[in-house]
């Protein structure tokens with residue numbers, strides 16, 4: 001089945017998210033779709049899978065124009081999307097999740113379920129998905145949950161699969177397995193649209209690449225003619241520097257001093273006696289495969305999760321029991337891993353989100369009231385400095401593209417006076433230009449004497465920014481690396497992440 005988008009334009013009020021886009025999607029091919037944050041990739045794919053109707057233009061399947069009134073129509077036409085945020089019911093089994101949504105009454109029929117179990121088994125085998133139809137979703141690792149989303153789409157006989165940043169949640173090992181699955185689907189004749197911000201990845205997996213810039217197709221090519229640098233330039237419209245500029249390493253006093261910290265989540269010890277120190281002027285990177293306690297560690301350091309043992313000192317003061325707000329006021333910036341839950345209020349405007357924690361500042365108040373003119377002026381300055389692409393600071397945060405929401409959180413946290421920055425996956429979902437910019441800002445904070453603690457599952461990121469690297473495995477620090485003393489090899493860190501040093 002060949003699908004063509006012809007001259008698709010999609011507007012949201014004054015915002016033109018897609019402009020005259022032509023794109024052909026062919027069977028047996030992986031089409032890589034690349035573009036800056038806010039370039040219009042998700043909008044275009046939402047048009048293709050029936051979530052949005054285009055303002056103008058048409059979708060043509062095997063030569064015949066079609067119109068989708070909703071995602072149901074698209075899936076009936078053979079087009080399925082695997083979203084970044086999974087839509088699975090945790091307490092249900094794989095097979096139950098796969099049939100759900102098809103059953104019009106919303107009730108599960110025994111016959112359907114038997115068919116689904118057999119079909120899940122067959123599809124799983126055919127494409128090497130290795131998913132047990134009877135496993136409960138909540139017991140499965142994220143990588144396997146993603147395969148369930150793929151199974152849902154395959155079960156509905158999709159010929160076109162749209163994968164929106166599928167590797168953002170995967171570990172490097174899982175990415176390799178995932179690529180095998182994608183290739184198997186392609187070789188079986190499926191058409192795959194693969195959206196990603198990772199340039200090496202797209203060069204590896206795509207047969208053809210289209211780049212979208214500010215809503216329009218900016219170029220196309222095949223991987224053998226392209227390099228990461230060329231792709232970055234096509235995306236951004238100018239060359240992108242991949243090196244992170246920074247001053248000499250001159251650490252000062254200890255700012256953060258953590259001793260024997262223990263954190264419990266759902267009755268399990270997730271941080272198991274962690275001790276670490278971060279000094280002024282130093283970037284400490286914490287590497288680890290997701291699920292080894294790093295997220296709980298930074299949540300505890302930000303005051304969002306209680307600790308059951310150990311102490312946290314900040315500039316010599318015991319802050320183990322301090323509230324998140326108290327820590328914030330002491331100059332601890334926190335870029336949370338989960339921006340949608342902990343970073344932003346989606347229905348608030350960009351300006352409101354920008355002062356979420358600082359509206360009590362003298363800067364923004366007039367007596368007891370908030371001086372909105374000041375807030376708006378400040379928000380405009382900061383949004384511009386951090387290249388948060390938004391029609392205006394009055395736009396609701398949930399109308400921004402995913403990457404721009406992340407930039408908004410980073411802008412808010414780094415644009416005030418800080419003494420320490422705690423960042424969880426600070427560049428997840430960001431394009432190369434934005435990543436470079438955020439790294440630059442984190443380095444600037446370090447060069448001004450902040451202590452910076454970064455948790456990232458991207459090893460390249462950890463290696464690019466860290467003065468010191470710790471590896472967490474099963475709640476403990478299992479390895480420490482000093483890149484300024486000895487060149488560190490990615491493989492070594494990878495081994496420690498897999499538990500070799502433990």
Ligand SMILES: Nc1ncnc2c1ncn2[C@@H]1O[C@H](COP(=O)(O)OP(=O)(O)OP(=O)(O)O)[C@@H](O)[C@H]1O
Pocket residue numbers: 012015016017035036037038039040041042043044389390391399400401402403404429
């Ligand atoms: N529902 C909406 N209402 C208003 N504007 C929207 C809406 N959805 C998207 N936009 C705007 O359309 C533009 C394209 O956004 P889109 O989400 O398609 O970008 P993207 O390329 O997927 O970005 P990212 O890589 O950050 O996910 C952005 O300017 C965004 O703010």
